[in-house]
Amino acid sequence: MADNRIIAALDVHSLDDMQRIVKMLGENISFYKVGMELFYSAGPDSVRYLKDQGKKVFLDLKVHDIPNTVDQSLRALVRLGADFMTLHGTGGEAMMLAAAEAVKNEAEKLQISSPQLLAVTVLTSFDERSWQQVGGAVPLKDAVKRLAILAKKSGIDGVVASPHEAMDIRKCCGDDFLIVTPGIRPAFAQINDQKRIATPAQALLCGASHLVIGRPIMKASDPALAVEKIIEEIQGV
Numbered sequence: 001m002a003d004n005r006i007i008a009a010l011d012v013h014s015l016d017d018m019q020r021i022v023k024m025l026g027e028n029i030s031f032y033k034v035g036m037e038l039f040y041s042a043g044p045d046s047v048r049y050l051k052d053q054g055k056k057v058f059l060d061l062k063v064h065d066i067p068n069t070v071d072q073s074l075r076a077l078v079r080l081g082a083d084f085m086t087l088h089g090t091g092g093e094a095m096m097l098a099a100a101e102a103v104k105n106e107a108e109k110l111q112i113s114s115p116q117l118l119a120v121t122v123l124t125s126f127d128e129r130s131w132q133q134v135g136g137a138v139p140l141k142d143a144v145k146r147l148a149i150l151a152k153k154s155g156i157d158g159v160v161a162s163p164h165e166a167m168d169i170r171k172c173c174g175d176d177f178l179i180v181t182p183g184i185r186p187a188f189a190q191i192n193d194q195k196r197i198a199t200p201a202q203a204l205l206c207g208a209s210h211l212v213i214g215r216p217i218m219k220a221s222d223p224a225l226a227v228e229k230i231i232e233e234i235q236g237v
């Protein structure tokens with residue numbers, strides 16, 4: 001049976017591929033992520049299909065712009081009825097405040113439940129060296145913590161961060177704050193382009209509320225078996 005803490009990333013190009021995977025994984029996955037690859041290829045129908053199937057949806061479009069543009073863009077997305085949506089925390093306090101307000105207002109206007117907003121902190125494909133390369137002025141870990149605190153103060157429901165920072169964030173942002181961690185690599189999977197990684201059980205033990213898992217499931221020779229192994233690993237954690 002599904003574990004709601006697992007979010008399977010549907011990083012595929014078409015509705016056909018998406019539907020094939022959703023059918024294959026059946027009741028074992030209840031929460032899916034639609035990211036840029038699928039949304040730019042297949043559009044809002046991808047979200048509608050998943051909602052029709054009774055799945056929870058994390059619409060991960062990582063919005064990043066000036067406050068007014070973010071406000072208007074998120075209002076347009078709210079009507080799709082996703083459960084989680086992302087914006088970049090480095091958009092700053094004014095942008096996050098505008099986003100939180102816009103999403104709440106629009107959901108009220110449409111009389112639907114408000115999606116939860118997540119601020120992306122520092123992408124899991126960064127390590128300390130590549131972070132310094134783009135001008136990171138404080139150590140990566142401190143930057144993530146700072147962005148998480150700012151996100152919480154700005155009315156954002158949680159963050160996307162790596163499992164390496166999850167414990168610090170849990171300590172400073174409390175039990176109700178969502179901590180969604182990509183960079184999840186079960187022992188059987190390849191690391192690919194991820195830098196700050198952990199196994200599913202390790203990430204949850206560090207305080208993650210949800211795990212985003214893409215290629216370890218989608219590229220497995222038997223995706224359904226990969227999901228079963230992950231569910232087994234986190235049982236009791």
Ligand SMILES: O=C(O)c1cc(=O)[nH]c(=O)n1[C@@H]1O[C@H](COP(=O)(O)O)[C@@H](O)[C@H]1O
Binds near residue numbers: 125160194
């Ligand atoms: O926002 C995200 O979901 C995200 C943030 C981040 O820092 N790192 C990250 O990998 N992601 C997403 O999480 C998924 C990870 O996929 P895999 O590396 O294949 O498990 C991809 O869809 C990424 O877009």
